[in-house]
Amino acid sequence: MTVTKDMRIGELLQLDSGVAPILMSAGMHCIGCPASQAESLEEAAFVHGIDADALVAAVNEYFSAKEA
Numbered sequence: 001m002t003v004t005k006d007m008r009i010g011e012l013l014q015l016d017s018g019v020a021p022i023l024m025s026a027g028m029h030c031i032g033c034p035a036s037q038a039e040s041l042e043e044a045a046f047v048h049g050i051d052a053d054a055l056v057a058a059v060n061e062y063f064s065a066k067e068a
Contacts (some may be wrong), residue, residue, distance in 0.1 A: 001067075002061045005052050009044055010037030012059070018066070022058050026050050 003012065009031060012019045023031050030036050036044060041059075045052035051056050 001063050003056055003063065005045075005056055006040050007039065008029035009039055009041065013037075014047065016063070016066075018062065019059055021060055023055075025036070026055050038052070 001015070005019075009023070009028075013031065020031055023044075026045075027050055028036070028044055041055060042052045044050075045055050
């Protein structure tokens with residue numbers, strides 16, 4: 001699986017709840033908020049002042065390690 005910046009946070013969390021610690025460690029502590037569920041990774045990264053490309057890379061590393 002390859003994660004992109006336009007994927008919704010809620011979608012990612014439904015696919016694998018193991019993404020939550022990655023998002024939280026990046027500074028997204030509101031991932032349980034209903035509004036955040038509909039935000040894309042890029043939108044949420046912008047709001048929190050996070051580099052969206054770095055966040056996507058971290059999530060993709062997680063999925064790559066899990067598949068290995």
